[in-house]
Amino acid sequence: MRAGETNRHLSGWLLASPLTLVLILFLVLPIAMIVVVSFWQATEFSIIPAFSWENYDFLFGSPVTYRVFGNTIKYALIVWAFTLGIGFTVAYFLAFHVRTQTWQIALFLLCTIPFWTSNIIRMISWIPFLGRNGLANSALISAGITDEPLDWLLYSDFSVILAFVHLYTLFMVVPIFNTMMRIDKSLIEAAYDGGASGFQTLTNVIIPLCKPGIMIGTIFVVTLVMGDFVTVRFMSGSQSANVGRLIQNDIALLQYPSASATAVVLLITVLMVIGILLRFVDIRKEL
Amino acid sequence: MDTRPRSFYVLGAFFVLFLLFLYGPTFTIAILSFQGPQGGLTFPMRGTSLHWFHDLFQQQAVGDIWGSFRRSFALGLMVMVTTVVVSVMGGLAFRKRFAGNAVLFYLVITALVIPSILVSLGVGLIFSQAGLPIHWASSGFGSQLTWTLPFGLLIMFAVFNRFDKSFEEAARDQGASNWQALRHVVLPIIAPSLIGVALFGFTLSYDEFARTLLTAGSYNTLPLEIYGMTTNVTTPVIFALGSLTTAFSLGIIGVFLLTVWSMNKKRAKQGSDAGKGMV
Numbered sequence: 001m002r003a004g005e006t007n008r009h010l011s012g013w014l015l016a017s018p019l020t021l022v023l024i025l026f027l028v029l030p031i032a033m034i035v036v037v038s039f040w041q042a043t044e045f046s047i048i049p050a051f052s053w054e055n056y057d058f059l060f061g062s063p064v065t066y067r068v069f070g071n072t073i074k075y076a077l078i079v080w081a082f083t084l085g086i087g088f089t090v091a092y093f094l095a096f097h098v099r100t101q102t103w104q105i106a107l108f109l110l111c112t113i114p115f116w117t118s119n120i121i122r123m124i125s126w127i128p129f130l131g132r133n134g135l136a137n138s139a140l141i142s143a144g145i146t147d148e149p150l151d152w153l154l155y156s157d158f159s160v161i162l163a164f165v166h167l168y169t170l171f172m173v174v175p176i177f178n179t180m181m182r183i184d185k186s187l188i189e190a191a192y193d194g195g196a197s198g199f200q201t202l203t204n205v206i207i208p209l210c211k212p213g214i215m216i217g218t219i220f221v222v223t224l225v226m227g228d229f230v231t232v233r234f235m236s237g238s239q240s241a242n243v244g245r246l247i248q249n250d251i252a253l254l255q256y257p258s259a260s261a262t263a264v265v266l267l268i269t270v271l272m273v274i275g276i277l278l279r280f281v282d283i284r285k286e287l
Numbered sequence: 288m289d290t291r292p293r294s295f296y297v298l299g300a301f302f303v304l305f306l307l308f309l310y311g312p313t314f315t316i317a318i319l320s321f322q323g324p325q326g327g328l329t330f331p332m333r334g335t336s337l338h339w340f341h342d343l344f345q346q347q348a349v350g351d352i353w354g355s356f357r358r359s360f361a362l363g364l365m366v367m368v369t370t371v372v373v374s375v376m377g378g379l380a381f382r383k384r385f386a387g388n389a390v391l392f393y394l395v396i397t398a399l400v401i402p403s404i405l406v407s408l409g410v411g412l413i414f415s416q417a418g419l420p421i422h423w424a425s426s427g428f429g430s431q432l433t434w435t436l437p438f439g440l441l442i443m444f445a446v447f448n449r450f451d452k453s454f455e456e457a458a459r460d461q462g463a464s465n466w467q468a469l470r471h472v473v474l475p476i477i478a479p480s481l482i483g484v485a486l487f488g489f490t491l492s493y494d495e496f497a498r499t500l501l502t503a504g505s506y507n508t509l510p511l512e513i514y515g516m517t518t519n520v521t522t523p524v525i526f527a528l529g530s531l532t533t534a535f536s537l538g539i540i541g542v543f544l545l546t547v548w549s550m551n552k553k554r555a556k557q558g559s560d561a562g563k564g565m566v
Contacts, residue, residue, distance in 0.1 A: 012385025019377040022436060023394045026429040027401070030409020037412055090305050093298040097291075107302070109544070114309055116490040117536040120513050121529040125312030128319055128329045135315065135330060166308065198294070219400060227402025230496060234517065244404050251501065256412060263405050274400050284392065287445035 031267070038260035047256050055261035065246075065262075069269070072242040075157075075232070076225045079164040083221050084214065086165070087172025091213075092206075094173075095180035096188075108177060115170050123163050123234050130154035130162075155237030163235045168224055172217035179213030179286065180206070215281035219274055226270050313533060320526035328523060339527035352512060352528065358423055359509035363493040365428055370435045370488030371481055377436075378443025379469075399437035403497030406430050411501035426502040431492045438491065439484045446480045479547050486543040490536060 013020075041050045059065050090111065098104045114122065129135050130153040137149040152158055183206065191201040229244025243266045250259035319326075323334025343352060381388055410430045414421045421427070454476065458468040496510040503511055509532060516525050 008383050009385040012380045012383035012388065015376045015380035015383070016385070016388075016391060018373045019380070019395075019436060019440070020391060022373065022429065022432050023391075023398060026406065026410055026433045027394065027398050030406060030413055031401075033412045033416070034405060034409045086305060089298065089301055093302045097295045097298055110306060111309070113537070113540060114313070116486065116494075116540050117313075117533050118494040118510060118513070118529075120494075120496055120510055120517070121316070121533055122312065124513075124517060124525065124529055125316045128315050129312055131329050133329050138330070166312070169305075169309075223400040223402070227404065227497075229404055230514070244402060247404055247408065251408060256408075259408060260412075263402075263408060266402055267405055270400060270402060271397070274396070278396075283396065283441075284444055285448075287441055287448055 034260045034263050034267075037257055038264050040257040040260075042255050042257045045254070047254075055258045058258065059261050059265065068241050068243055068246050069265075071240065072226055072244075075160065075164065075242060076222050078161055079168065079225045080218060080221050082161070082165045083169045083172045084217070086169050087217060088176055088210070088214070090169075090173050091177040091180055094177055095183075111173050112170055119167055120230065120234075122167060123231060126159065126163060126166070126235070127154065130159055155235070155239055157236070157240060159235040160232055160240060163231050164225055164228070167231065168221050171220035171224065172214075175216040175220075175286075176210055176213040179210045183209050212281045212286040215277055216283060216286065219277050222273055222277075223270055226266070226273075316526040317530045317533075319523055320530040322523040322526075326523060328521065328526075339523045340531070342522075342524045343527055343531065351507070352509075355507045355509045355512040356532075358506055359493055362423055362428060362431070362508060363489045365424070366431050366435055366492035367485050367488035369428075369432060370439045371484050373432075373436060374439030374443050374484050375474075375477075375481065377440050378447055379473075381440075381444065382447055395437050395440055398433045399441075401433075403434070404500070406433050406498050407501040414502070421502055421504040423499065423503040423506055423508055427499045427504070427508065430498040430502045431495050434495060434498055435488045435491045438487045442480060442484050442487065446477050450476070479550055482543055482547050482550070486540065490539060493536065493539075 037047065038055055039051050039053070041048045041052055041054060094104055094107055094111075098107060127134070131137070132149045132151065132154075134153070136153055140146050140150065141148075187205055187209075188201055191205045196204065226242075227244060228242065229248045232240055232242045232245055233248070243262060247259045247262050247266070250256070250262065319328070319330070319332070320339055321335045321337070322332055322339060323336045324338040326333040381392070407430060410426050411421060414426050419425070450473075454472050455468050458472045459465075463471070494510055495508075496514060499508055499511060500514075507515070513525070513528060513532070516528070
């Protein structure tokens with residue numbers, strides 16, 4: 001029996017060794033490297049191994065940092081609220097109002113296909129919509145809602161959030177739909193039989209049972225938005241900043257130590273948020 | 288058939304609007320990529336033509352679109368094969384509940400939630416400090432795996448959570464070795480989900496941008512090329528490229544879906560092979 005136990009652990013690790021190797025080489029070591037480099041110093045042309053708190057002093061001493069982190073969290077919260085609302089409604093429709101399984105699968109696929117296409121192209125696609133002479137403005141003008149084209153449709157917080165919601169809502173739809181499909185329909189019938197209204201059933205039965213899916217979706221959306229640098233650059237026309245942009249700017253200036261320090265703070269922030277969220281859900285059980 | 292409640296129509300309308308929101312922009316650039324030669328980045332259409340598609344096949348003024356497409360395609364295949372093999376092995380490993388599996392699991396979750404730019408930055412730094420040249424097939428390949436492997440593994444978890452172990456036990460009772468049970472029982476049962484893992488592996492790699500940004504070296508992948516074009520191309524040629532690569536992605540998705548569908552159909556037709564004596 002003892003030998004069997006050892007054997008199980010050994011063969012487990014053997015099977016997991018390629019995965020472990022990739023994660024050590026391309027995840028653990030890079031993070032360790034970033035932490036180390038965040039204490040180094042930089043000149044305009046090169047980086048110098050040293051130990052100094054200079055980068056962190058500068059980071060925490062600058063008001064820009066707090067503004068940018070605040071902005072990042074603002075984006076995350078707003079996008080989370082929208083993706084949750086839209087994602088839940090869409091998943092609810094698919095799970096409880098579409099009756100045949102064939103239709104459910106077909107419509108579900110329709111919702112997920114954009115996930116497998118390019119994010120950058122999907123971002124670019126908004127330009128003909130939102131620009132000064134774009135579709136949205138021509139529609140608003142011809143409907144008589146405004147006389148002049150609205151400037152804030154593109155290259156603004158509005159377009160950044162719109163693009164985020166567009167890109168990431170399916171990360172909410174998929175896990176919430178997954179948990180909804182596993183709700184025992186007799187529980188819902190029991191609620192109705194007990195005299196609950198549709199709304200009461202929703203808030204007292206369905207939403208609590210969907211919590212794991214909501215949590216998994218939240219983890220995806222929050223981390224994707226907090227780690228983003230492309231969408232913000234692109235959709236704000238470089239007018240707004242988030243932490244990812246801050247890091248990318250430093251990289252472009254070859255200021256790797258300062259980029260690393262910002263990256264470390266961002267990573268700690270993200271991991272803290274995830275740590276809190278993971279307390280509410282056991283991902284392995286929910287798949 | 289009983290009548291549907293009013294909420295069905297309200298939610299149905301919401302769903303249709305959501306689909307419009309999801310697909311509308313893509314359709315718009317698909318239409319705009321057929322702009323006439325004088326046309327610009329927005330409506331109105333100044334005639335229709337294949338001018339901008341034609342432009343893509345000309346000698347490039349900017350960058351190397353076809354070279355980058357070939358690299359992205361090759362990289363996608365490499366990542367796809369690796370993701371399938373490593374995820375299956377990982378999925379089988381986690382079933383054994385080996386000591387320390389929780390640590391590995393949290394590493395996988397970290398790989399999933401870590402901001403992409405950190406992977407890009409860290410891998411770039413390691414390669415440069417170690418004096419290794421960064422290249423899409425080495426550093427780029429590894430960076431992309433940190434994104435595709437968690438997805439592959441999560442799918443494997445979902446698959447094995449639903450896997451009926453009694454099939455495997457039955458095979459062992461009949462004297463199958465571990466390997467035989469795996470080869471003739473487990474793998475055929477999970478095969479359709481492996482196609483899903485392959486789809487994730489290929490498309491996530493083909494479209495990956497952030498993790499390859501600092502790790503691809505001097506030869507760009509297609510998303511990097513497109514990203515470069517967004518800053519200096521002001522003609523609908525970028526829409527033509529966008530439509531073409533989206534069509535390519537849709538084609539790939541279609542191939543994968545067809546494969547799953549025909550596999551299921553073949554299975555249903557063959558029915559059970561009990562008593563026919565395999566192996």
